[in-house]
Amino acid sequence: MTRGYNFCSGPAMLPGAVMQRAQEELPDWQGTGMSVMELSHRSPEFVSVLEGAEARLRTLMNIPEDYAVLFMQGGATLQFSCVPMNLMSRGGAAEFLDTGAWSVKAIKEAGRYGETRVLASTKDEGYRRAVRADEFSVGADAAYLHYTPNETIGGVEFNYVPETGDVPLVADMSSCILSRPINVEDFDLIYAGAQKNIGPAGLTLVIVRKSLLGEVMHDTPSLLNYKAQADNGSMVNTPPTFAIYLAGLVFDWLEGQGGVRAIEGINAEKAALLYDAIDRSEFYRNPIALEHRSRMNVPFILADEQLNDRFLAEAGEAGLYNLQGHRSVGGMRASIYNAMPLAGVRGLVDFMKDFEQRHG
Amino acid sequence: MTRGYNFCSGPAMLPGAVMQRAQEELPDWQGTGMSVMELSHRSPEFVSVLEGAEARLRTLMNIPEDYAVLFMQGGATLQFSCVPMNLMSRGGAAEFLDTGAWSVKAIKEAGRYGETRVLASTKDEGYRRAVRADEFSVGADAAYLHYTPNETIGGVEFNYVPETGDVPLVADMSSCILSRPINVEDFDLIYAGAQKNIGPAGLTLVIVRKSLLGEVMHDTPSLLNYKAQADNGSMVNTPPTFAIYLAGLVFDWLEGQGGVRAIEGINAEKAALLYDAIDRSEFYRNPIALEHRSRMNVPFILADEQLNDRFLAEAGEAGLYNLQGHRSVGGMRASIYNAMPLAGVRGLVDFMKDFEQRHG
Numbered sequence: 001m002t003r004g005y006n007f008c009s010g011p012a013m014l015p016g017a018v019m020q021r022a023q024e025e026l027p028d029w030q031g032t033g034m035s036v037m038e039l040s041h042r043s044p045e046f047v048s049v050l051e052g053a054e055a056r057l058r059t060l061m062n063i064p065e066d067y068a069v070l071f072m073q074g075g076a077t078l079q080f081s082c083v084p085m086n087l088m089s090r091g092g093a094a095e096f097l098d099t100g101a102w103s104v105k106a107i108k109e110a111g112r113y114g115e116t117r118v119l120a121s122t123k124d125e126g127y128r129r130a131v132r133a134d135e136f137s138v139g140a141d142a143a144y145l146h147y148t149p150n151e152t153i154g155g156v157e158f159n160y161v162p163e164t165g166d167v168p169l170v171a172d173m174s175s176c177i178l179s180r181p182i183n184v185e186d187f188d189l190i191y192a193g194a195q196k197n198i199g200p201a202g203l204t205l206v207i208v209r210k211s212l213l214g215e216v217m218h219d220t221p222s223l224l225n226y227k228a229q230a231d232n233g234s235m236v237n238t239p240p241t242f243a244i245y246l247a248g249l250v251f252d253w254l255e256g257q258g259g260v261r262a263i264e265g266i267n268a269e270k271a272a273l274l275y276d277a278i279d280r281s282e283f284y285r286n287p288i289a290l291e292h293r294s295r296m297n298v299p300f301i302l303a304d305e306q307l308n309d310r311f312l313a314e315a316g317e318a319g320l321y322n323l324q325g326h327r328s329v330g331g332m333r334a335s336i337y338n339a340m341p342l343a344g345v346r347g348l349v350d351f352m353k354d355f356e357q358r359h360g
Numbered sequence: 361m362t363r364g365y366n367f368c369s370g371p372a373m374l375p376g377a378v379m380q381r382a383q384e385e386l387p388d389w390q391g392t393g394m395s396v397m398e399l400s401h402r403s404p405e406f407v408s409v410l411e412g413a414e415a416r417l418r419t420l421m422n423i424p425e426d427y428a429v430l431f432m433q434g435g436a437t438l439q440f441s442c443v444p445m446n447l448m449s450r451g452g453a454a455e456f457l458d459t460g461a462w463s464v465k466a467i468k469e470a471g472r473y474g475e476t477r478v479l480a481s482t483k484d485e486g487y488r489r490a491v492r493a494d495e496f497s498v499g500a501d502a503a504y505l506h507y508t509p510n511e512t513i514g515g516v517e518f519n520y521v522p523e524t525g526d527v528p529l530v531a532d533m534s535s536c537i538l539s540r541p542i543n544v545e546d547f548d549l550i551y552a553g554a555q556k557n558i559g560p561a562g563l564t565l566v567i568v569r570k571s572l573l574g575e576v577m578h579d580t581p582s583l584l585n586y587k588a589q590a591d592n593g594s595m596v597n598t599p600p601t602f603a604i605y606l607a608g609l610v611f612d613w614l615e616g617q618g619g620v621r622a623i624e625g626i627n628a629e630k631a632a633l634l635y636d637a638i639d640r641s642e643f644y645r646n647p648i649a650l651e652h653r654s655r656m657n658v659p660f661i662l663a664d665e666q667l668n669d670r671f672l673a674e675a676g677e678a679g680l681y682n683l684q685g686h687r688s689v690g691g692m693r694a695s696i697y698n699a700m701p702l703a704g705v706r707g708l709v710d711f712m713k714d715f716e717q718r719h720g
Contacts, residue, residue, distance in 0.1 A: 004393030008400045011601055019387040019395055026386060027379040033364035033679060035379055037560040037606075040368045040682055073433040073562060074583055077597035081581035112579055195598055200397040202433060202562045202600025219472055219579040221441035223434055237437035238555055240562025240600065241371055246397075319393060322400055 005344035008322035009152050009297060009335040010175070011195040017256075018249045018339075037242035046241055050234065053248030060251060060260055063184050063207060068230040070206040071239050071247075075193040076102070076174045078224070079204060080109035083146065083170055083189065085220040086227075087212065088114045092143035095119050097136065097162070100127040100151030101328060106172060107146075113217060114143070127154045129289035133162065144168040144188070150176035150294050152196075153326045155286070155333065157294040161186045168212060175296050177205070178254065179338060180264040188212055194243060196296070197337050199250050203243035254338065263338050270336050270345040271295040277349040283356040301331035307359055308332070318351050320344075365704035368682035369512050369657060369695040370535070371555040377616075378609045378699075397602035406601055410594065413608030420611055420620055423544050423567060428590040430566040431599050431607075435553040436462070436534045438584070439564060440469035443506065443530055443549065445580040446587075447572065448474045452503035455479050457496065457522070460487040460511030461688060462532060467506075473577060474503070487514045489649035493522065504528040504548070510536035510654050512556075513686045515646070515693065517654040521546045528572060535656050537565070538614060539698060540624040548572055554603060556656070557697050559610050563603035614698065623698050630696050630705040631655040637709040643716040661691035667719055668692070678711050680704075 006013040029036045032045060039046040054069045063069060072078075083106075084094055094110045096103060098121035110116050119136035122129055131147075138145050145164045150157040152175040161182070162169060168188035177192040184190070184207065194203035206226065213227040222228055228236050257263050275293060278284045284300045286293065302308060308324075311332065315323050325333040336345055366373040389396045392405060399406040414429045423429060432438075443466075444454055454470045456463060458481035470476050479496035482489055491507075498505050505524045510517040512535040521542070522529060528548035537552040544550070544567065554563035566586065573587040582588055588596050617623050635653060638644045644660045646653065662668060668684075671692065675683050685693040696705055 003388060006394050006398050008398070011398055011401060011598060013398050014395065016387070023383055023386040026383040027376070028363060033681065034366050035374065038366055038368070038371055038373055041371060041561065043682070073438075073600075075597045078581055078583045081583070109582060193598065200600075200602045201401065201598045202603055217579070219577070221438055222469060223438045223441070237435045238371060238553065238561045240433075240560070240603070242560045242602075243562055243600070321393065322403070
């Protein structure tokens with residue numbers, strides 16, 4: 001078996017140790033004679049899998065008891081509807097910071113459900129930085145403020161948490177959850193598609209302050225009602241059981257790495273190594289403001305765009321996969337989530353230097 | 361490895377051959393150096409997985425080109441909202457046949473989105489039969505007629521397809537899809553949670569006549585818009601890639617069994633064997649009308665309910681798992697979907713006879 005280094009923005013690389021354990025346990029989980037995916041979701045065995053995953057996540061992120069942890073489906077895109085459906089019934093506009101493609105999608109989708117206000121946007125600057133704290137103030141009557149702490153496509157990451165006073169703060173952490181310590185109590189609702197730092201696509205994590213749960217908009221499907229999901233232990237219906245199991249294995253692996261504080265150190269080292277290689281070169285370039293560069297998604301552009309295809313082909317031959325940038329940005333992008341080992345980034349940097357020497 | 365016979369109603373047993381292949385391919389799919397779950401959903405490799413699964417399903421079910429096949433999330437429960445959101449914008453009431461617990465859930469959820477009418481119900485008879493064709497007539501102005509061809513909890517299955525004229529016919533086939541041949545053109549919309557006859561929980565299949573797609577209700581999330589999903593090849597966002605891959609393996613396995621016509625023969629034999637054992641005994645009993653007995657879910661009650669726990673414990677020791685009935689029905693239930701081999705049902709019947717001899 002030869003496993004390469006997969007720089008895909010998501011579905012992303014998972015830890016090799018998790019893949020190995022999942023493989024061993026696939027047809028017969030802990031002597032049950034069944035795969036985890038064949039267990040009844042209401043069986044004591046699967047309930048222990050789900051509760052174990054939740055408990056590990058609570059420890060890793062230090063999630064207080066007055067927050068619910070929900071295992072849902074539909075990715076961030078469905079959360080773009082769930083959030084207003086669950087939080088706008090009390091009235092007030094949904095407010096947004098616009099820092100890139102994923103902010104835009106969240107804003108557009110929320111528009112179906114009530115008034116939206118974009119408090120600040122970096123669109124006119126090509127989304128090359130995050131919004132700064134002095135560029136907006138939250139309306140006292142707002143239903144919530146929504147932002148995207150890390151923009152996966154642009155490679156832009158906030159270096160602070162917005163202050164919203166009594167207005168609930170909602171964060172789409174799909175591409176940065178578990179990558180560095182946060183204070184959960186700074187947020188009222190955190191959501192994340194699993195397929196970057198948590199597990200396979202098809203699972204969505206929601207962490208929500210319980211006091212926010214209650215009335216929802218009239219048209220809200222039962223499955224998308226946070227309170228119903230919280231009251232039913234994420235089992236309003238059959239949850240994506242195998243994906244939850246895999247998330248639990250990833251959380252277990254992350255504990256073994258020393259937790260979020262330890263992985264932050266590795267993530268910082270990986271990002272510094274790659275940005276340093278880019279900045280030292282005239283051949284590669286990253287356009288994002290230094291203080292807002294993402295630790296998870298590193299876009300870079302070749303001075304000669306005609307070399308893009310050759311770069312990707314040679315990288316693939318070297319076992320460095322999925323480095324093409326998003327079509328809206330062009331160039332390259334290296335997504336270096338928790339599961340990307342330092343060795344993978346070292347391999348990429350070495351390859352980049354070698355490629356530059358041969359073609360620069 | 362000892363894999364038992366799992367009679368769970370869902371998540372259900374999957375074919376052993378599928379589990380074996382998934383295990384082999386888990387960490388490195390076809391020399392890519394990645395698991396299927398680590399592939400970009402937009403990569404040619406994964407697109408081929410998805411398109412291959414769709415093509416196999418189209419062949420197995422003989423799905424005409426003017427029907428879209430969608431890979432969605434959220435299970436039947438989310439479809440209970442998706443169907444009205446997508447089909448009620450043209451006006452007209454949603455009409456229903458009520459034959460059990462899953463019908464009731466579908467009716468209740470649709471009530472959020474417009475007028476609902478229950479044309480016929482067998483509730484007063486304890487849901488011990490399906491509705492007969494002469495007991496209802498569809499309103500000419502109806503938005504659609506919804507029914508549940510197989511009620512998983514009650515073990516009740518329709519032995520005919522309702523005639524609805526020009527009114528769209530919608531069927532929740534979660535627990536009977538692919539179990540016997542159907543004429544897809546008799547239906548306008550078929551949906552099914554995957555976790556019974558298709559694959560793991562977290563994937564939902566929708567087969568919809570394309571001419572029905574268009575305007576949706578205002579509050580419909582993009583992800584739940586059938587037209588948007590059809591226009592984007594089920595990739596409005598990242599689909600549940602690993603579940604789709606597994607579904608493709610199951611479809612492949614089913615082809616290898618000889619397809620739906622062949623599996624129908626085996627399913628009929630399995631059901632006959634089990635119902636025969638029940639009917640020949642005074643110790644076991646199934647209350648459902650003979651002509652409406654389900655081939656997929658076979659509830660049975662012990663004459664002495666005090667023996668239930670012993671029955672379940674001894675069955676488990678014999679490698680016959682998850683036979684407890686739904687709490688609303690009591691007794692036992694054997695779900696004998698496509699992946700349950702004839703040998704499993706033989707094993708169950710032998711065990712039942714032996715148990716009766718010892719305790720009857």
